[in-house]
Amino acid sequence: MARSNKPLVWSLFAAGGTLAALLVPALVVVTLVVAYGYLPAALDYQTMHAFAANWLGKVILFVVIALCLWHAAHRLRTALHGLGLRADKWVAKAGYTVAGLGTVFAIVYLLQIH
Amino acid sequence: MSHRTIDLEVMRYRPEQDDEPWVQTYKVPCEEDWVVLDALIYVKDNLDGSLSYRWSCHMAVCGSCGMMINGEPALSCKTFIRDLPGDVIRVEPLTNFPIERDLVVVMDDFIEKLQRVKPYIIRDESKPISEGEHRQTPAQLKKFKQYTLCINCLCCYAACPQYALIPEFIGPAALTLAHRYNQDSRDQGWEEREDVVATNEGIWDCAFADACSIVCPKHVDPASAIQQMKISSTLSWYKNLIGLGGKKR
CATH class of the missing domain: 1.10.1060.10 (Alpha-helical ferredoxin)
Known part of the structure; x- marks a missing residue:
């Protein structure tokens, strides 16, 4: 039996999951705070734009976006299989394609922010 | 010590005479300190000698008596009857395995x-x-x-x-x-x-x-x-x- 190549997608899934578990609760709180009209200075457009224009900021945003996408793709794959959908190949292809496109778009758009 | 009579529903399957598994209910007078395995032993000794199940140590060491108890996989020697709700207890062979006979699965x-x-x-x-x-x-x-x-x-x-x-x-x-x-x-x-x-x-x-x-x-x-x-x-x-x-x- 050949060794599996799943470590590739699993490592992205695991890293994304760890990151999401740490960040998502904070992002939810921040989003709610902003939605209820309180906008701290650190979150205004100028500051956020400057953050995304900075190289370190770009790397951080890229890692968060890409890993969360790969996490979601793999989680959906296992969840759909667990729910009884017997089309693993297609689900995997579709999910990973979306995650891959998202990763590419993240790079393209982040590079356009100066 | 207080007795409690339970309905022990046991999944039966005897390949030479049953087309498919079916459930047989036994009335078992249980002692306070009995585990599910004790109830099965009571059935075998007193009510129906044809019942088949695996067991050996009666102390959660040998691993023989795993079965579905009220739908959950567990050792029947470690599951106390007093911890189970109601007076009906259902025992079935471990799910996901072919049945050899009654509660015995093919490993x-x-x-x-x-x-x-x-x-x-x-x-x-x-x-x-x-x-x-x-x-x-x-x-x-x-x-x-x-x-x-x-x-x-x-x-x-x-x-x-x-x-x-x-x-x-x-x-x-x-x-x-x-x-x-x-x-x-x-x-x-x-x-x-x-x-x-x-x-x-x-x-x-x-x-x-x-x-x-x-x-x-x-x-x-x-x-x-x-x-x-x-x-x-x-x-x-x-x-x-x-x-x-x-x-x-």
Whole structure:
């Protein structure tokens, strides 16, 4: 039996999951705070734009976006299989394609922010 | 001591006369300190000698008496009747396995998988006896001791949603035993076992539902063993990718 190549997608899934578990609760709180009209200075457009224009900021945003996408793709794959959908190949292809496109778009758009 | 009469619903299947499994109900007067296995023994001794089930030690050591009790996989010798709600208790053979007879399941699939993961110490060269024993520190023992406690009762296979979906999946107990030897400081068989466990049918069919660890009567925690194997296999996969892998086979 050949060794599996799943470590590739699993490592992205695991890293994304760890990151999401740490960040998502904070992002939810921040989003709610902003939605209820309180906008701290650190979150205004100028500051956020400057953050995304900075190289370190770009790397951080890229890692968060890409890993969360790969996490979601793999989680959906296992969840759909667990729910009884017997089309693993297609689900995997579709999910990973979306995650891959998202990763590419993240790079393209982040590079356009100066 | 107080008696409590329960309806013990037992799934029966006698291949020579039954087309399919069916449920037989026995009225069993139980003592306060009885476990489900005591009720089955009462049936066998007093009501129906034809009932078949496996048991041996009656003390959660041998792993023979795993069965579905009210739908949950458990050792019948460790499940007290007083802890179960209501006066009806349903016992069935472990799910996900073919039935041999009544509560006895066919374990061949597990035994074959258990052998495949090489659950024994593998050495490149065995040390001559004159050089003495392989010594181990308490810290080295602690790394795998928990995983030695598995009694092969197969409750984890009955609980595993992935094994239910994919019969080829090597499954919790066998993978955990592989991990137990991988973690043993005396062992050198990681590469050999990796060829068996780092496959789609091995650790990568595990979706980490954690059901195995929840039902394990010995608190072995197979799910943690499999996740640890996923991490070490992933590291080795990346090492091989960039050409830093160990010996090629």
